[in-house]
Amino acid sequence: MYVDSSYYEDLMLDELSPRFNTELNLSDHLGGFDSSGRNKILDSLLVKEFKHHINLEYLLTEDIRETYKDLDLHFSVEFKSNLDLIRYKEHTTHPEIDFKNFLCSFNRSHNMGRQLLVSILNKFKIFKPGYCSKFFEITDNRIFGYIQSFDDMSDKEKLVYEKFFTTDDTFLKTKYELSNIDPSKPTESGSWLGKDYCMELINNFQNKVTESFVYLASESVAEGYYPFFTEKFLLGVASRSLFITYGQPQWYAHLEKYFGFRKYDIFDYSFDSIRNPVIRVVELVNMLNKFSNLSLFELHDLYLSEMDNIEFNYNHYFSDDYERHLKMYEY
Amino acid sequence: MNIEQLPNYIPYSKYKPLINGELKDYINNKHPLILFDEIGGFEYDLSNDIFDYLTSINCNKPILTEYIIDDRLRNKYPNLDIRFSAELKNNADLVHTTNYNIHPEINYKNFLCSFNRTGHIGRQLLVNGLHKFGMFNPDYCSKSFTSTPNYFDSFVENIEVETNDFNRKFFTDDINFLNNTFIFGDDQWDENLEVRAPLGTPMMVKNIEKLEKRLTESFIHLVSETNSYKYYPFVTEKFLMSVITRGLFVTFGQPDWHSHVIKYFGFKMFDIFDYSFDGIQNPIHRLVSLLSMIQKFSLLSNDDWNDLYQSQIDIIEFNYDHYFSGKYYEVMCSYE
Numbered sequence: 082m083y084v085d086s087s088y089y090e091d092l093m094l095d096e097l098s099p100r101f102n103t104e105l106n107l108s109d110h111l112g113g114f115d116s117s118g119r120n121k122i123l124d125s126l127l128v129k130e131f132k133h134h135i136n137l138e139y140l141l142t143e144d145i146r147e148t149y150k151d152l153d154l155h156f157s158v159e160f161k162s163n164l165d166l167i168r169y170k171e172h173t174t175h176p177e178i179d180f181k182n183f184l185c186s187f188n189r190s191h192n193m194g195r196q197l198l199v200s201i202l203n204k205f206k207i208f209k210p211g212y213c214s215k216f217f218e219i220t221d222n223r224i225f226g227y228i229q230s231f232d233d234m235s236d237k238e239k240l241v242y243e244k245f246f247t248t249d250d251t252f253l254k255t256k257y258e259l260s261n262i263d264p265s266k267p268t269e270s271g272s273w274l275g276k277d278y279c280m281e282l283i284n285n286f287q288n289k290v291t292e293s294f295v296y297l298a299s300e301s302v303a304e305g306y307y308p309f310f311t312e313k314f315l316l317g318v319a320s321r322s323l324f325i326t327y328g329q330p331q332w333y334a335h336l337e338k339y340f341g342f343r344k345y346d347i348f349d350y351s352f353d354s355i356r357n358p359v360i361r362v363v364e365l366v367n368m369l370n371k372f373s374n375l376s377l378f379e380l381h382d383l384y385l386s387e388m389d390n391i392e393f394n395y396n397h398y399f400s401d402d403y404e405r406h407l408k409m410y411e412y
Numbered sequence: 413m414n415i416e417q418l419p420n421y422i423p424y425s426k427y428k429p430l431i432n433g434e435l436k437d438y439i440n441n442k443h444p445l446i447l448f449d450e451i452g453g454f455e456y457d458l459s460n461d462i463f464d465y466l467t468s469i470n471c472n473k474p475i476l477t478e479y480i481i482d483d484r485l486r487n488k489y490p491n492l493d494i495r496f497s498a499e500l501k502n503n504a505d506l507v508h509t510t511n512y513n514i515h516p517e518i519n520y521k522n523f524l525c526s527f528n529r530t531g532h533i534g535r536q537l538l539v540n541g542l543h544k545f546g547m548f549n550p551d552y553c554s555k556s557f558t559s560t561p562n563y564f565d566s567f568v569e570n571i572e573v574e575t576n577d578f579n580r581k582f583f584t585d586d587i588n589f590l591n592n593t594f595i596f597g598d599d600q601w602d603e604n605l606e607v608r609a610p611l612g613t614p615m616m617v618k619n620i621e622k623l624e625k626r627l628t629e630s631f632i633h634l635v636s637e638t639n640s641y642k643y644y645p646f647v648t649e650k651f652l653m654s655v656i657t658r659g660l661f662v663t664f665g666q667p668d669w670h671s672h673v674i675k676y677f678g679f680k681m682f683d684i685f686d687y688s689f690d691g692i693q694n695p696i697h698r699l700v701s702l703l704s705m706i707q708k709f710s711l712l713s714n715d716d717w718n719d720l721y722q723s724q725i726d727i728i729e730f731n732y733d734h735y736f737s738g739k740y741y742e743v744m745c746s747y748e
Contacts, residue, residue, distance in 0.1 A: 205711055237723050241684045244716045245708060347578045363708070371582065371704040374545055379581045386578060
C-alpha cells in the first residue's frame with residue numbers, strides 16, 4: 082500500500098486498516114519528527130502493532146530505529162530516488178551563470194518553516210519579488226505565537242529573535258508568484274509529484290537560479306527535528322549554482338555523510354547544528370546576509386572559487402554516484 | 413600613584429631602547445621594571461619582543477605589567493617574574509572616568525558608533541570592514557587615518573594563522589574611503605588629549621564629553637581596542653565609555669577579550685549578542701564574524717532597538733555600578 086501526505090490523517094485514524102495486511106510504502110515527510118525524535122505516524126503504527134514491511138523515505142540513524150525497533154522499517158535508494166531525487170536527471174543543460182541578483186528562494190506550500198523563512202528574508206531586505214516566491218498569506222501573530230511556544234528559548238531570547246521577522250502587513254498578506262504554474266494542481270502534462278511537473282518547474286525557475294548568487298532551498302518541514310531530503314536542493318546542483326538549504330538540524334551533516342555531496346568553503350554551516358528552528362533560520366540568513374553587501378563582480382569571483390565543489394556535486398548527481406553512496410546506508 | 417615618577421617606568425617611547433640594551437641601569441638597579449601600556453602585544457605563539465629580550469638577558473627581577481597573566485603566558489616565559497599590577501592598570505587608564513557620572517539620555521538616532529584615532533592595522537581592518545558592511549556612518553564613526561590600497565594583502569602576507577581568501581571581499585576597496593579621514597569637525601577627538609595616564613583624568617573626561625552624544629544616540633558602540641590584531645587580551649579604558657554612558661558595546665579586541673573582561677574585571681556581557689567570534693584566533697575571521705553578528709541588528713527599527721536595550725537594563729546597571737563602586741578593581745586585585 083502506498084501512502085502519501087494526503088492519507089496521513091486517514092492512516093492515523095485507522096481509516097486504512099482494511100488494507101493493512103500488506104507492505105506499507107510511506108512517502109514524503111510523514112509530518113516530520115519532533116524534538117524527542119518521535120513521529121506521529123510511526124507512533125500510530127506502533128500502537129497498531131503493525132508487523133509488515135514499511136518503506137520510508139527517511140534514512141534513520143540507529144538511535145531512532147531503536148526507538149521504533151518493533152516496526153519493520155526499511156530505507157532503499159530505489160524507493161527514495163524514484164520518488165523525488167531522480168527528478169532532475171533529464172535536466173543536463175542549464176542557462177549560463179549570469180548573476181543579476183543576490184538570492185532566490187521558492188516557497189510554495191505554507192508550512193511554518195517557510196513562513197519563518199520568507200518573513201526573515203523580507204526583514205533582511207533580501208526577499209526580491211521576481212526572484213523569490215511566496216504562494217501563501219501569513220498572519221504575523223502566527224509567527225510570533227510559534228516563537229513564543231518554544232520551551233528551549235528564554236523570554237529574552239524570544240524577545241530578541243522575534244525582532245528578525247517582518248511585521249510588514251502588506252508583505253505578509255501578499256502572494257508573490259513567479260510563474261503561471263498553479264502549484265496546488267497537477268499540470269496538463271502530469272502530476273505535480275512527477276518528473277514532468279518538475280521539468281516544467283525547472284523551465285520556469287532555472288533562470289532565477291542561474292541569475293542569482295545563491296539559491297536558498299526551502300526544505301519540507303524545515304521546522305522538524307530530523308533531516309529529510311527532497312529534490313529541492315538538486316535544482317541548485319543541476320544548475321551548477323550555489324545553494325543553501327533551510328532544512329532540519331544536521332541536514333548538511335546528513336547530506337555529506339549519507340549522500341556524499343560536498344558543502345562549499347565560503348559558507349559557514351554552524352547553523353546546521355542549531356536545533357531550534359527559529360534560531361537556526363536567523364543564523365542561516367544572517368550568515369548569508371554578509372554576502373549581500375558584495376558587488377555582482379565579487380559574487381562571481383566567489384562563485385568561481387567554488388567551481389571544484391560545484392562540478393563535483395554536478396557529476397556526483399548525474400553519474401549516480403550519490404545513489405551508490407546512499408546504498409551503503411540502506412536498511 | 414603617579415606612574416611617570418616611579419623608578420624603572422618604561423612607557424611606549426622606551427620599548428625600543430630597552431630591547432636595544434640601552435636601559436641597562438633599569439635592569440641592574442633594585443627596583444622592579446614597570447612596563448606601561450601594551451608593550452607591542454603578543455604574537456600567535458604568545459611571544460613578545462620585550463619579554464624575549466628580558467629572557468635573553470636572564471632578567472630575574474619582578475616585572476610589573478598591565479597584562480593579566482594566565483597560565484599560557486606563565487608557561488611561555490617560565491623564567492621571568494612577570495606580575496600583573498592592578499594598581500598600575502587602574503591608574504594607567506581605568507580609573508580616569510570615575511568623575512564622569514552624568515550622561516545624556518539614551519535617545520537612539522543611529523545604529524552604530526566607533527571611534528578610530530590611531531591607524532594600526534586592526535583599526536584599518538575595522539573601519540574598512542564597517543564601510544563594506546554599510547555600517548560606517550561618518551556622523552557617528554571616525555577614522556583619523558588613511559589606508560593604502562594594499563593594506564589588506566600586506567597584512568595577510570605576514571599573518572601567522574591561515575586566512576580564507578574570500579574574506580578579502582568583506583573589506584572595502586573604495587579608494588575615496590581609504591584616502592579620506594572622517595573626523596567630527598569641532599567635536600574632533602583632540603589629538604593632543606591623550607587618554608593615557610601621563611595626561612590624567614580631566615583629559616579623559618573631556619574626550620568622553622565630546623563623544624557622549626554619539627554614544628547615547630547609537631544602539632551599539634563598536635569599541636576599537638588597542639592592537640586588536642594581536643593574540644593576547646589587552647583591556648583599555650575604551651569600553652568604559654559605554655559602561656559610564658549606560659550603553660551597549662561590543663569590542664573588536666584580541667581573541668578572548670570579552671571572556672577576559674568577564675573573568676578578570678568582573679563586568680558582564682550582554683545576552684542579546686552572540687560572542688562566538690570572541691574565540692576566533694584569526695583577526696580577519698574574528699572581525700568578519702563580529703560584523704556579521706551585529707549586522708542583523710542594523711535592520712531593526714528604533715523601537716526594536718529600544719526594546720532590546722530595555723531587555724539589557726539589568727546588565728547595563730550592573731556594569732555601571734560595578735565600575736563606579738570600584739568593585740572591578742577588587743576583582744582585578746584578586747588576580748595580581
